[in-house]
Amino acid sequence: MRLKSKRAKKVESSTFRLPLGSKLKLDVMNSKHERTFLDGRVRVMVGDITKQDVDAIVNAANSSLLGGGGVDGAIHRAGGPEILEACREIRRTRFPEGLPTGEAVITTAGKMPALYVIHTVGPIYGEHRGQEAELLANCYHNSLTLAVEKNLTSIAFPAISTGVYGYPLEEAAVVSSKTIENFLSTDRQLKEVRLVFFQPRDVEAFLDHQKFSE
Ligand code: AR6
Numbered sequence: 001m002r003l004k005s006k007r008a009k010k011v012e013s014s015t016f017r018l019p020l021g022s023k024l025k026l027d028v029m030n031s032k033h034e035r036t037f038l039d040g041r042v043r044v045m046v047g048d049i050t051k052q053d054v055d056a057i058v059n060a061a062n063s064s065l066l067g068g069g070g071v072d073g074a075i076h077r078a079g080g081p082e083i084l085e086a087c088r089e090i091r092r093t094r095f096p097e098g099l100p101t102g103e104a105v106i107t108t109a110g111k112m113p114a115l116y117v118i119h120t121v122g123p124i125y126g127e128h129r130g131q132e133a134e135l136l137a138n139c140y141h142n143s144l145t146l147a148v149e150k151n152l153t154s155i156a157f158p159a160i161s162t163g164v165y166g167y168p169l170e171e172a173a174v175v176s177s178k179t180i181e182n183f184l185s186t187d188r189q190l191k192e193v194r195l196v197f198f199q200p201r202d203v204e205a206f207l208d209h210q211k212f213s214e
Helices: 002-013 070-079 081-093 132-149 169-186 200-209
Strands: 015-017 023-025 035-037 042-046 056-061 104-108 116-121 154-157 192-197
Touching: 042 169, 042 200, 056 070, 070 081, 081 104, 104 132, 116 132, 132 154, 132 169, 169 192, 169 200, 192 200
Parallel strands: 042 192, 056 116, 056 154, 154 192
Antiparallel strands: 015 023, 035 042, 104 116
């Protein structure tokens, strides 16, 4: 419901009345820094992942699940201690040795607008003997699978591994776009997959290298 009303508002604000009463729909979603793909099921934008009003946001975590810098730090700061508590419980009960690279788990989103955080561990570029792309694809696939298992309809991803973990944005764009399109081709539940980039130049790099069907 919450999502629907926000979407409705966006459509309204992108519709301008012409003097003769006819309406001109302006496609504001296809600019240099914001664009949709796959009939609007994928939305690429600049923003802060902690502020997204989707069912689940994805955290680019590390295998300790106990916090860190970048997206991880921002999520724990914005969501509050409930998230760390839930992560500790997951470590204790399911992953005492840490969450393996490419896997995903879900917790509350605490005080953030999203309902859940899906924590996944991206590959460290150059440290997985050529398996980096496969592991990065697993992050996206397993996060999407978890969202569907939880009956969620919207999810927002940051650019996993492209910060501290050193994965080039251009290469990551190929992997994430192909994996998401592949997943959505058989899924009918997810209504929106949002790709949220921190900086305009990151969106530009993504848009230049993504492989979504036009
Ligand atoms: N919203 C959206 N994107 C962001 C935000 C934000 N608030 N903050 C940063 N980014 P990183 P990684 C972008 O380093 O490479 C942590 O310490 C950022 O510009 O957060 O997977 C963990 O604990 C970059 O493009 O994640 C791990 O130890 C992207 O998000 C390690 O870093 C990912 O950057 C994980 O490294």
